[in-house]
Amino acid sequence: MSNRLPVFYQKKPCYDIVYSHNFEALEKELEMLQVSKRNVCIVTDSSVKEIYANEVSALFSKNALSCSVFDFPSGEQSKTLDTVKSLYEFLIEKKFNRKDLLVALGGGVVGDLTGFVAATFLRGIDFIQIPTTLLSQVDSSIGGKTGVDFDQYKNMVGAFKMPLLVYINLSTLKTLSDRQYFSGMAEVMKSALIKDASFYEWIISNLYEIDDRDSKTLEEMVFRTDQIKKRVVENDPEEQGERALLNFGHTIGHAIEKYKNFELSHGECVALGCVAASFLSMKRELLSQDEYYEIRDMFVPFQLPISIDAIDPQEILSLTKKDKKMGPNGIKFILLKKIGKAIIDHTVTDEELLEAINEIFYNTEELKND
Numbered sequence: 001m002s003n004r005l006p007v008f009y010q011k012k013p014c015y016d017i018v019y020s021h022n023f024e025a026l027e028k029e030l031e032m033l034q035v036s037k038r039n040v041c042i043v044t045d046s047s048v049k050e051i052y053a054n055e056v057s058a059l060f061s062k063n064a065l066s067c068s069v070f071d072f073p074s075g076e077q078s079k080t081l082d083t084v085k086s087l088y089e090f091l092i093e094k095k096f097n098r099k100d101l102l103v104a105l106g107g108g109v110v111g112d113l114t115g116f117v118a119a120t121f122l123r124g125i126d127f128i129q130i131p132t133t134l135l136s137q138v139d140s141s142i143g144g145k146t147g148v149d150f151d152q153y154k155n156m157v158g159a160f161k162m163p164l165l166v167y168i169n170l171s172t173l174k175t176l177s178d179r180q181y182f183s184g185m186a187e188v189m190k191s192a193l194i195k196d197a198s199f200y201e202w203i204i205s206n207l208y209e210i211d212d213r214d215s216k217t218l219e220e221m222v223f224r225t226d227q228i229k230k231r232v233v234e235n236d237p238e239e240q241g242e243r244a245l246l247n248f249g250h251t252i253g254h255a256i257e258k259y260k261n262f263e264l265s266h267g268e269c270v271a272l273g274c275v276a277a278s279f280l281s282m283k284r285e286l287l288s289q290d291e292y293y294e295i296r297d298m299f300v301p302f303q304l305p306i307s308i309d310a311i312d313p314q315e316i317l318s319l320t321k322k323d324k325k326m327g328p329n330g331i332k333f334i335l336l337k338k339i340g341k342a343i344i345d346h347t348v349t350d351e352e353l354l355e356a357i358n359e360i361f362y363n364t365e366e367l368k369n370d
Contacts, residue, residue: 003018003019003020003025004016004017004018004019005017005018005019005223005226005227005230007142007162007230007233007234008234009144009162009234009237010237014162015162015163015164015165015166016165016166017142017166017168017226017230018165018166018167018168019168019170019219019222019223020167020168020169020170021169021170021171021215022169022171023055023056023059023167023169025167026056026059026130026167026169027059027062027063029165029167030059030060030063030064031063033101033126033128033164033165035060035063035064035065035101036063036064036065037065037099038064038065038099038100038101038126039064039065039066039067039068039094039095039096039097039100039101040060040064040065040066040067040068040100040101040102040103041067041068041069041070041090041091041094041096041100041101041102041103042056042057042060042067042068042069042070042103042105043070043071043087043102043103043104043105043106043110043113043114043117044069044070044071044104044105044106044110045071045072045073045074045075045078045106045107045109045110046071046072046073046074047074047106048074048105048106048107048110048132049069049071051132051175052105052132052172053069053071053105056103056105056130057069060103064101066094068090068094070086070087070090072086072087074106074109075109075262076109076149076262076266077262078109078113079109079112079113079148079149080148080149080150081148081150081157083113083148084113084116084117084120084148087113087114087117088117088121091117091121096121096122096125097122097125098122098123098124098125099125100125100126101125101126101127101128101164102114102117102118102125102126102127102128103127103128103130104127104128104129104130104131104141104163105130105132106130106131106132106133106136107131107132107133107135107136107140107180108131108133108135108136108139108140108141108266110136111129111131111136111140111141111146112140112145112146112147112148112155112158113146113148114127114129114146115127115129115144115145115146115147115159115161115163116146116147116148116157116158116159116161118146118161119146119159119160119161120159124161126164127161127163127164128163128164128165128166128167129141129142129163129165129166129167130166130167130169131166131168132169132172132175133172133173133176133180133181133183133184134173134176134180134181134183134184134185134187134188134222135180135183135184135186135187135266135267136184137168137170137173137184137222137226138184138187138188138191138221138222138225138226138229139184139187139191139225139229139246141163141166141168142166142226142229142230142233143229143233143237143243143246144160144161144162144163144233144237145158145160145239146158146159146160146161147159152258152261152262153258153322154254154257154258154323160237160238168222170215170218170219170222173213173218174213178303179265179303180265181213182267182302182303182304183265183266183267183268183304184267185210185267185299185302185304186249186266186267186268186270186271186274186299186302186304187225187267187270188203188221188225189203189271189274189298189299189302190246190248190249190270190274191225191228191229191246192225192228192340193248193274193278193295193336193339193340193342194228194245194246194248194334194336194340194341194342195228195231195232195245195340195341195342196224196228196340197338197339197340197341198340199224199225199228199340200339200340202220202224203221203298204298206221207301210302211301211302229246232245232246241344244332244334244344245334245342245343245344247332247334248273248274248277248334248336248342249270249271249272249273249274249275249276249277249334250270250273250334251273251277251320251323251331251332251333251334252272252273252276252277252316252320252353252356252357252360253266253269253270253271253272253273253274254269254273254319254320254323255316255317255319255320255323256269256272256273256308256311256316257269258319259311259312259315259316259319260311264305267304268304268305271299271302271304271305271306272305272306272307272308272360274295274299275295275296275299275306275307275359275360276356276357276359276360277333277334277335277336277356278292278295278296278336279292279296279355279356279359279360280333280335280348280352280353280355280356281335281336281337283352283355283356284335286335286336286337286338287336287338287339291338291339295339306360307360307361307362308360308361308362309361309362311357311361313354313357313358313361314354316357317350317353317354317357320353330346330347330348331346331348331353332344332345332346333345333346333348333353335348
């Protein structure tokens with residue numbers, strides 16, 4: 001496995017994704033980024049701060065002009081403009097300028113919020129990503145999408161801002177809870193389903209190693225998932241076309257996430273959305289029935305849900321219409337033409353969406369009546 005994956009933007013090198021099993025190689029990367037001439041602010045959440053902030057800030061303190069740490073309560077509820085405002089105030093008080101550097105140390109919430117501040121503070125300053133969750137290592141840290149939620153509408157306020165570097169310490173995956181770890185598997189599965197059938201088969205063949213978080217298996221899994229996203233992002237950095245394929249499972253998933261007030265993890269909601277979208281693909285005779293059931297059941301070994309109770313299908317349908325992926329011709333929905341190949345569809349009807357939502361709806365009241 002290569003320890004460096006260059007990402008290109010408009011056919012020019014944009015940033016590297018660097019892989020390691022510790023933070024030791026980060027020091028060399030800091031020299032290349034000339035942090036000795038920069039003030040650094042490490043942005044993290046309360047959970048990650050306890051585990052990694054001291055080690056990472058010590059590295060930056062040794063190499064940078066100065067290093068400070070800004071943290072906020074962990075969880076999606078902190079991914080708001082209020083937290084952005086607090087970080088703006090912190091940077092102003094610390095006299096940060098355009099030549100300084102932000103560091104996103106944590107999962108997707110930390111990365112998205114830090115990137116948005118980097119895109120907007122003083123009309124843009126540099127930042128790097130140090131993702132510590134599986135979901136952020138295989139998805140949110142890569143591609144330059146940043147943003148925060150607005151009135152609980154997911155990522156409704158955002159900007160494109162490429163990092164200078166993504167540094168992936170794979171050993172951080174060993175400290176995650178099972179729920180956090182397996183949440184990331186929804187994005188791994190999504191990537192294989194939309195772009196790489198052989199990778200999908202590899203996941204099936206390595207279920208036990210993935211479950212055990214075997215180091216070599218994690219290396220290959222994260223690297224291959226990142227390769228998929230790298231190719232898509234390079235072809236369509238600002239989501240004018242192909243990049244929308246990465247939203248497979250997200251339209252219904254985001255609606256469930258909001259309906260449940262973020263009580264479910266992002267990965268759990270994406271898994272449900274992937275099942276619903278795969279069901280629609282089967283109903284349109286793009287996938288066989290056997291392929292659909294295999295895809296659905298593949299989420300189970302990763303402790304991800306394939307059905308959900310206590311929802312209102314009509315309300316979930318309504319929430320899909322408020323998704324940021326709505327266009328003038330209706331919702332932009334991603335279907336599977338076959339395993340390993342996704343397509344963008346603008347013709348999915350409300351009736352089809354409702355049928356897909358009902359497919360994942362585990363109606364406990366009906367079962368009681370039966």
